[in-house]
Amino acid sequence: MTTDLSDLSLPRVVARLRAAGCVFAEDEADLLLAAAGTPAELATMVVRRVAGEPLEQVLGWAEFCGLRVAVDPGVFVPRRRTELMAHEAIALLRGAVGPVPVVVDLCCGSGAVGAAVAAAVGRIELYATDIDPAAVRCARRNLAAAGAVVVEGDLDDPLPAALRGRVDVLVANVPYVPTGAIATLPPEARLHEPRVALDGGPDGLDVLRRVATLAPGWLAPGGHLLVETSERQASLAVEAFARSGLVPRVVRSDELGALVVVGTRPAS
Incomplete structure (x- = not known):
């Protein structure tokens, strides 16, 4: 027709x-x-x-925490619910004292979370990684004003070793859709966003568990790991954090329909 x-x-x-x-x-x-x-x-x-292409990819941008974040075709579109993770990271950093805080954004996608944190907090030392080269290119544009180091690779693999034990806040918007549920996602996500940004393995928590395991080696004493997940997965996520030696708590927002698990490395 x-x-x-x-x-x-x-x-x-x-x-x-x-x-x-x-x-x-x-x-x-x-x-x-x-x-x-x-x-x-x-x-x-x-x-x-x-x-069926997502509106944000068609426009070339998405609104996130009051910012206009560039979103290229094929790049994961930042969701409004993820603003909860950004807000929690901002609150933790605003309460910090001392030198310039170090922030790491794993699975950064377009870099929306890092951009929101940098815009709200001001001067931070920001690093971001993603395994998808298209996302890395997009994030470099969005995080250029923050002076961020944006690198391609699997989770923490490309981070400089000098960051170990120095990170104040590590955010990770990991994929958490169970593999079997991918087919039920709206076509906008299923057909136009990278599967690696959606598929969290059999129960949706494969990448979250990896991040919970690696995070303590990067966090400073008293540093925090923040990961978004679903209500159904929250108890298992809390267990994964605790097994890694982090002190977990759950933050929810009914307004955003969002849930974030925050894990804190003990100060001593």
Whole structure:
């Protein structure tokens, strides 16, 4: 069937988005029209969105903690629920005294969490890693203003050894969807985001357990590990933190529908 793109007025864009199943078609249409520089560009963006590409990848940005974070095609889109992890990291760092705090963002994706922390806290020594090269390229753009070191590799593999025992806050937005549940995800995620950013293994906690095991070697005494997970997985995540010698606590936000496990390395 041929798609008529000769009239891309606001009502026509809304109609096309609504027909494609976009729940917030009016809001999305406003954003697309504001972002498009030319009618041809708008037509391309509408086609991409109607085909199921995430709105944030079509626009090239996502809003996160009040920031506009660049999101390239194929890069994991930062979720609003992950703002809870950023808020908790910010609160922990604002209460710190002493030298410039060291922050590490594992599984950084677009770098949204690190960017939010840097914007709120000010001067930090920031390192970010991701195994996906497209995410690393995107994160380098988003974290350039913070002077961050962004490196490609599996979890902590590419971190400089000199950071061991010096990290004040380590955040990790690990994949935590069980492998068997990947097929049930919305097509936007399943088809347009990297599987490595979604698939957490049989019970969704494979990467979380790895991070809980490696984190104490990087954390300073009294330092903190923050990981997002689901309500169903929370008790197992807490057990993994405790087995690694971290003192765990759970932070929830009903507003964001989010849960973060915070593990603190004992100060002594």
